[in-house]
Amino acid sequence: MIRQRNFATVFLLSIITCGIYFFYFLYTTTRDMNIMVGNDNRNTDPGIVVLLSLVTCGLYDLFWYYEQGERIKDLSDRNHVPCSDNGVTYLLFHLLGYLTCSILSWIGLYLFIKNFNNLAFAYNSSMFGTKTQTM
Secondary structure, eight states: OOOOOOHHHHHHHHHHTTTHHHHHHHHHHHHHHHHHHOSOSOOOOHHHHHHHHHHTTTHHHHHHHHHHHHHHHHHHHHHTOOOOOOHHHHHHHHHHHTTTTTHHHHHHHHHHHHHHHHHHHHHHTTOTTTOOOOO
């Protein structure tokens, strides 16, 4: 069963733990995306994602958002789950976040979590392609 994420939890715990919780979020979200998507030749080891994020001082996160956003969009389209955003959307929000004191980065993360949760609901319901939850 794929656990849905709560934006407020990610936001608050990331601030309280000075960003450490965000690495947990990256790890678990990557793991769950790999499970939902199956073998799409774009699976990434969650530990490698966290390691690369640390080593590149967060620059890898930009690639991660783009790649996971594309995976969410592809999986949503294949299974008729509503998703109006793609990897470019998340990438732009995070790039523009550098200019807005991270405000747009958090908005991008909210959209990412919303679309991830729609997929998780469909996956957990075993109804890919038949019924979805809208938020």
